[in-house]
Amino acid sequence: MTYRTVFDVVVVGAGPAGSTAAALLAERGCSVALVERAAFPRPKPCAEYLSPEATRVLDRLDLAETLVREGAARLRGMRVVSPGGTPFTGRFAGAHPFRGYRDYGLALPREVLDARLAAAAAERGAVLLERTTVEQLGSASSAGRTVVVRCGGDRRTLTGRVVIGADGLNSRVARMLGVARRGRRRRLALVTHYEGVAGMEDVGEMHVGPASYVGLAPVGRGITNVAVVADLGRVRRLGSLDEWAAQLLRAFPSVYERVRAGQRVGPVRAAGPFARSTRRATAERVLLVGDAADFYDPFTGEGIYAALRGAELAVDQLAPRLEADRLGAADLAPYDAARRREFGGKWVVERVVSWMVAHPAWLDHVARRFAQKPALADLLVGVTGDFVPPSQVLKPSYVWQLVT
Numbered sequence: 001m002t003y004r005t006v007f008d009v010v011v012v013g014a015g016p017a018g019s020t021a022a023a024l025l026a027e028r029g030c031s032v033a034l035v036e037r038a039a040f041p042r043p044k045p046c047a048e049y050l051s052p053e054a055t056r057v058l059d060r061l062d063l064a065e066t067l068v069r070e071g072a073a074r075l076r077g078m079r080v081v082s083p084g085g086t087p088f089t090g091r092f093a094g095a096h097p098f099r100g101y102r103d104y105g106l107a108l109p110r111e112v113l114d115a116r117l118a119a120a121a122a123e124r125g126a127v128l129l130e131r132t133t134v135e136q137l138g139s140a141s142s143a144g145r146t147v148v149v150r151c152g153g154d155r156r157t158l159t160g161r162v163v164i165g166a167d168g169l170n171s172r173v174a175r176m177l178g179v180a181r182r183g184r185r186r187r188l189a190l191v192t193h194y195e196g197v198a199g200m201e202d203v204g205e206m207h208v209g210p211a212s213y214v215g216l217a218p219v220g221r222g223i224t225n226v227a228v229v230a231d232l233g234r235v236r237r238l239g240s241l242d243e244w245a246a247q248l249l250r251a252f253p254s255v256y257e258r259v260r261a262g263q264r265v266g267p268v269r270a271a272g273p274f275a276r277s278t279r280r281a282t283a284e285r286v287l288l289v290g291d292a293a294d295f296y297d298p299f300t301g302e303g304i305y306a307a308l309r310g311a312e313l314a315v316d317q318l319a320p321r322l323e324a325d326r327l328g329a330a331d332l333a334p335y336d337a338a339r340r341r342e343f344g345g346k347w348v349v350e351r352v353v354s355w356m357v358a359h360p361a362w363l364d365h366v367a368r369r370f371a372q373k374p375a376l377a378d379l380l381v382g383v384t385g386d387f388v389p390p391s392q393v394l395k396p397s398y399v400w401q402l403v404t
């Protein structure tokens with residue numbers, strides 16, 4: 001296949017982060033290559049729930065209505081069941097003055113979401129190169145950065161004035177820059193789809209056990225996403241992924257019974273080990289977006305929003321600098337600062353929630369408080385829904401009500 005090889009921006013990876021960045025840059029008139037090793041539609045192990053604020057970015061790309069028409073579910077909040085069995089529910093339209101872009105989040109299969117986002121980038125003029133893997137990132141020169149890509153047996157070199165690394169959790173771009181850091185907790189997720197799970201409502205569910213947790217999310221058309229996350233050190237591999245998933249699910253008898261009432265309609269897929277971050281998300285003529293820049297724990301389910309919003313931040317920072325041709329490491333550093341401003345509070349909340357999940361007695365304690373005072377749960381769910389400022393749940397008066 002013949003195509004041009006010199007672009008303003010080469011985006012590595014067409015997940016939510018890369019496709020959104022490519023679409024927004026192409027919309028601003030930049031020439032963009034969007035390089036993706038898979039071919040769409042492709043699956044991606046994920047609990048497949050999007051926060052209410054994610055809909056704003058999808059609307060910006062004219063996708064939200066289409067996705068709802070195509071069957072995406074609307075989730076009105078989250079229900080959590082603690083290890084000791086205390087349930088509580090937080091609603092997006094909660095007992096507080098904050099309102100999200102919508103009072104619901106969407107949930108839908110990643111096959112559909114990611115294919116739509118990549119198509120949106122292509123429709124806006126990005127050159128989408130599927131089945132094409134980035135193998136190497138060249139050093140920066142006055143012409144830009146080169147990336148060596150392989151498509152089947154064919155290798156070629158693309159040049160971008162800037163390269164955006166949006167290649168996910170194990171980002172090759174981040175590793176080649178030497179900025180990738182591994183988290184201490186090593187976890188693994190097994191994800192699949194069931195039809196006809198008993199008792200599903202219009203909320204996502206998280207069931208927490210002493211060593212693992214299970215998420216259930218209706219993703220439309222009667223299908224439920226079932227995701228089990230466990231510490232790698234605590235699970236013993238038993239034969240196939242199917243057996244392993246069943247073994248982990250049996251630790252949650254009530255969930256297991258509800259899931260068994262339905263029928264599995266997809267393979268079990270594995271993801272992880274995860275928990276990683278980067279020392280910085282910029283280098284000379286390079287930006288990192290989405291999981292390539294930061295990924296912690298899927299419990300609070302905000303990775304897709306971070307990918308979409310991170311792409312917006314990257315494009316806002318990059319577009320004027322492309323025009324002024326100021327693309328050195330120091331020129332791009334304000335993107336790191338913008339990420340800290342945007343996500344810093346959420347990173348703290350994610351770590352606190354993750355700590356609670358790893359300490360069952362504490363989670364049982366706060367679950368009882370949340371059950372007694374649903375307004376507190378609404379606030380936390382609003383933070384995970386990306387429309388309540390994290391400071392609301394980090395302030396001493398809020399924490400005091402939970403711990404006492």
Ligand SMILES: Cc1cc2nc3c(=O)[nH]c(=O)nc-3n(C[C@H](O)[C@H](O)[C@H](O)COP(=O)(O)OP(=O)(O)OC[C@H]3O[C@@H](n4cnc5c(N)ncnc54)[C@H](O)[C@@H]3O)c2cc1C
Nearest residue numbers: 013015016017037047048049134168189290291302303304
């Ligand atoms: C078990 C689990 C459950 C989750 N549940 C949720 C949830 O419910 N809600 C939520 O918001 N988030 C969830 N997340 C997080 C979410 O999946 C990610 O944050 C999100 O996918 C990040 O998008 P991304 O575009 O950065 O990366 P990805 O979606 O991983 O996309 C990266 C893309 O880059 C491509 N790629 C990789 N390497 C190369 C290469 N060398 N060359 C070319 N292409 C390459 C890949 O094929 C892929 O298409 C979950 C994650 C896990 C593991």
